[in-house]
Amino acid sequence: MAEQRLSPHSRRREAGHRLSVLVPRPFTGPLDYKFDTPLAPGTVVRVPLGRQEIVGCVWEAEPTHLPVDLRPPRSSRHVAFSSLRAIISVETHIPALPETLRHFIDWVAAYGLSAPGMVLAIALRVPAQGGGMKPMLGWARKAGPLPESLRLTPARNAVLAALAAHGPASTAALSAQSGASAAVIRGLAHAGVLEESVLEGSPMSATPPEPDYAPPTLSAEQAEAAHALIEAVEERAFNVTLLEGVTGSGKTEVYFEAVAAALRHGRQVLVLVPEIALTTQWTERFAKRFGTIPAIWHSDLGQKARRETWRAVADGQQRVVVGARSALFLPFAALGLVVVDEEHESTYKQEEGVLYHGRDMAIVRARLAGAAAILVSATPSMETLVNVQKGRFRHEVLESRHGPACMPEISLIDMRDHGPERGLFLSPLLCESIEDGMKAGEQSMLFLNRRGYAPLTLCRACGHRIQCPHCAAWMVEHRRRRILACHHCDYTQPLMKACPACEAEDSLVPIGPGIERIHEEVQARFPEARLLVMASDTLTSPAAMEEAVRKIAQKEVDLIIGTQIVAKGWHFPDLTLVGVVDADLGLGGGDLRAAERTMQLLHQVAGRAGRGSKPGRVMLQSYVGDHPVMQALIENDFIRFMEQEAAQRRPGFWPPYGRLAAVIVSAPKETHAEALARHLALNGPHGEGMEILGPAPAPLALLRGRYRFRLLLRTRRDIALQPVLRHWLAGVTCKNDARIDVDVDPVSFM
Numbered sequence: 001m002a003e004q005r006l007s008p009h010s011r012r013r014e015a016g017h018r019l020s021v022l023v024p025r026p027f028t029g030p031l032d033y034k035f036d037t038p039l040a041p042g043t044v045v046r047v048p049l050g051r052q053e054i055v056g057c058v059w060e061a062e063p064t065h066l067p068v069d070l071r072p073p074r075s076s077r078h079v080a081f082s083s084l085r086a087i088i089s090v091e092t093h094i095p096a097l098p099e100t101l102r103h104f105i106d107w108v109a110a111y112g113l114s115a116p117g118m119v120l121a122i123a124l125r126v127p128a129q130g131g132g133m134k135p136m137l138g139w140a141r142k143a144g145p146l147p148e149s150l151r152l153t154p155a156r157n158a159v160l161a162a163l164a165a166h167g168p169a170s171t172a173a174l175s176a177q178s179g180a181s182a183a184v185i186r187g188l189a190h191a192g193v194l195e196e197s198v199l200e201g202s203p204m205s206a207t208p209p210e211p212d213y214a215p216p217t218l219s220a221e222q223a224e225a226a227h228a229l230i231e232a233v234e235e236r237a238f239n240v241t242l243l244e245g246v247t248g249s250g251k252t253e254v255y256f257e258a259v260a261a262a263l264r265h266g267r268q269v270l271v272l273v274p275e276i277a278l279t280t281q282w283t284e285r286f287a288k289r290f291g292t293i294p295a296i297w298h299s300d301l302g303q304k305a306r307r308e309t310w311r312a313v314a315d316g317q318q319r320v321v322v323g324a325r326s327a328l329f330l331p332f333a334a335l336g337l338v339v340v341d342e343e344h345e346s347t348y349k350q351e352e353g354v355l356y357h358g359r360d361m362a363i364v365r366a367r368l369a370g371a372a373a374i375l376v377s378a379t380p381s382m383e384t385l386v387n388v389q390k391g392r393f394r395h396e397v398l399e400s401r402h403g404p405a406c407m408p409e410i411s412l413i414d415m416r417d418h419g420p421e422r423g424l425f426l427s428p429l430l431c432e433s434i435e436d437g438m439k440a441g442e443q444s445m446l447f448l449n450r451r452g453y454a455p456l457t458l459c460r461a462c463g464h465r466i467q468c469p470h471c472a473a474w475m476v477e478h479r480r481r482r483i484l485a486c487h488h489c490d491y492t493q494p495l496m497k498a499c500p501a502c503e504a505e506d507s508l509v510p511i512g513p514g515i516e517r518i519h520e521e522v523q524a525r526f527p528e529a530r531l532l533v534m535a536s537d538t539l540t541s542p543a544a545m546e547e548a549v550r551k552i553a554q555k556e557v558d559l560i561i562g563t564q565i566v567a568k569g570w571h572f573p574d575l576t577l578v579g580v581v582d583a584d585l586g587l588g589g590g591d592l593r594a595a596e597r598t599m600q601l602l603h604q605v606a607g608r609a610g611r612g613s614k615p616g617r618v619m620l621q622s623y624v625g626d627h628p629v630m631q632a633l634i635e636n637d638f639i640r641f642m643e644q645e646a647a648q649r650r651p652g653f654w655p656p657y658g659r660l661a662a663v664i665v666s667a668p669k670e671t672h673a674e675a676l677a678r679h680l681a682l683n684g685p686h687g688e689g690m691e692i693l694g695p696a697p698a699p700l701a702l703l704r705g706r707y708r709f710r711l712l713l714r715t716r717r718d719i720a721l722q723p724v725l726r727h728w729l730a731g732v733t734c735k736n737d738a739r740i741d742v743d744v745d746p747v748s749f750m
């Protein structure tokens with residue numbers, strides 16, 4: 001209203017410039033501010049918001065760079081210039097966000113129907129938190145010989161080697177370079193080996209990776225694939241290649257050649273890995289090939305290390321980053337290559353806060369930067385295979401393992417005929433094989449994707465099952481920590497003696513195995529064996545992981561018992577037997593990709609066996625041996641399996657043949673959630689090629705004290721979901737603390 005009363009004359013008299021600023025808050029778009037001088041988009045500024053001062057970024061007023069379908073509706077709010085608040089200051093110590101990153105942020109927001117400000121928050125989390133660039137303190141090697149009494153562990157050696165190679169460095173940089181923890185570095189300082197020193201220039205000033213430091217001799221098959229990848233990078237334009245190769249075929253070595261090509265052209269490289277734990281071994285291999293350590297990026301990294309990396313990536317100094325999906329939001333100055341290792345992994349999906357699929361967004365990131373993308377897998381996702389079939393992605397294949405190694409032999413143990421005694425979980429057949437392996441001095445691994453001791457605690461007297469008070473989920477017993485824990489929220493309670501329902505004493509029994517229970521069984525069966533348990537809650541730091549890997553590599557371990565953390569990427573040459581305790585575990589539930597995912601996980605875990613000179617064996621314990629997943633695994637026929645899967649998804653337009661979005665309605669009261677879900681269904685979009693499924697109570701019908709209902713919107717591929725969803729949800733108001741969450745391309749169906 002005020003706007004209309006302003007005459008053109010009075011508007012001209014106003015001094016200053018109108019600028020759009022995106023702030024890290026859940027608004028639909030940027031807000032307008034004024035400032036004395038014009039500022040380029042990307043400039044990081046401090047602005048007033050309500051009574052607060054916050055850091056935001058000068059932004060394009062309209063997202064015209066987005067495809068029309070993805071553009072959010074134009075904001076109708078227009079504030080008169082005279083009422084605009086002024087930008088307080090320019091944050092000169094933070095580099096401007098590059099255009100490719102800003103456009104990427106808009107893309108992620110628009111695709112997933114998230115507030116752009118909340119996506120910006122991911123990108124600004126690091127630089128906006130720290131102060132300016134103070135003189136940096138770091139560590140240098142103290143002059144003189146090493147003290148006699150010094151115990152030289154591998155981690156300490158790595159620190160000394162990093163210092164010798166790169167000179168003085170901050171704790172974080174040193175830790176990144178050496179893979180050793182801060183505690184190791186402090187320990188060396190304490191022992192009088194290191195001293196504090198002021199660092200000059202950028203704290204990350206590591207020697208840049210050398211593309212020709214130590215190239216491997218590639219096999220003919222590898223060389224051919226590497227050549228294609230190098231060419232893809234040298235086009236200096238967006239393209240995507242699937243690098244498919246059996247486990248142990250040297251996919252990493254091959255895509256390292258593409259990394260080298262990008263480095264030769266002065267461009268930056270981002271490598272995404274699905275599991276932080278994997279960065280340790282990856283980093284070592286990288287160092288062997290390129291003579292230096294890459295930057296590592298994930299949320300467990302210290303604030304300081306992250307700040308340094310952020311800057312070094314922005315000014316182009318840091319050439320290679322390996323990390324988790326959040327590394328996509330780093331301000332790369334000249335991105336030339338994005339690699340997504342184990343592209344089929346569902347862990348690439350961010351399931352909380354701003355939802356996005358790391359693999360899909362990596363492709364968007366590459367496109368916006370004009371970079372090449374390489375997707376790497378032994379068992380590519382159906383989505384990626386369809387893109388290859390349609391000619392959108394290129395395809396390179398490695399068919400055999402590198403060197404003398406051959407593919408492991410996979411066999412099935414039918415638990416209906418060869419099950420163990422009551423209360424035990426390992427078939428006598430599997431135990432015999434473990435024993436044989438031990439006699440031969442070889443290593444074995446037992447895989448069970450379940451942490452803790454037992455997934456369910458039951459009262460023998462009254463049948464009561466102990467459930468989380470906040471979630472529709474059983475409490476999982478963790479015997480070592482003496483607690484019951486909910487794996488969906490943070491709730492824990494001490495182990496109890498009496499049943500909480502009938503108060504019977506000593507009537508509670510654990511049902512089913514977790515890896516702690518398998519550990520117990522193995523200990524009883526093989527008291528001499530040297531065991532190692534690997535799970536996310538036993539290996540909580542990179543240092544612990546590193547120590548575990550060292551033990552295995554130096555053959556201080558006979559048998560590894562692990563969750564999915566052991567399934568991926570590891571290369572242990574002396575590991576010859578893999579036993580899958582419960583191959584059927586992932587098959588239950590109404591998940592669209594349950595079979596595909598189980599296949600991929602088991603194939604990958606099987607791929608850990610026999611990677612050295614000795615042949616490998618894999619034994620799958622299953623009650624459903626005829627299941628297509630088990631058959632595909634023992635026949636090693638991944639192609640046929642995926643064809644069968646495709647045949648099931650194609651007719652109903654299930655992804656990737658159609659599009660899918662989940663709408664999750666939740667509220668503290670069940671009736672409120674249900675009523676809103678029904679209202680949504682009644683007022684949902686309809687028309688040719690689109691359909692609403694549900695509402696139905698979510699499989700996890702109660703989560704953190706909120707009742708949940710799910711709807712699915714399914715459309716044909718040629719219909720964009722976002723405008724439909726936006727239109728549908730725009731008319732709905734949430735009362736009673738109800739909430740609507742949208743998940744475009746859902747991976748989890750809980």
Ligand SMILES: Nc1ncnc2c1ncn2[C@@H]1O[C@H](COP(=O)(O)OP(=O)(O)OP(=O)(O)O)[C@@H](O)[C@H]1O
Pocket residue numbers: 216217218219222245246247248249250251252253254377378402568569570571607
């Ligand atoms: N050309 C080569 N020269 C020397 N070593 C090689 C070569 N190719 C592969 N290797 C070695 O073979 C092993 C397996 O390779 P790599 O880990 O890259 O396989 P992968 O295909 O990534 O396997 P996975 O899918 O199981 O992770 C590694 O130790 C690697 O260093």
Ligand SMILES: [Zn+2]
Pocket residue numbers: 468469470471473486487488489490491704
């Ligand atoms: Zn819970």
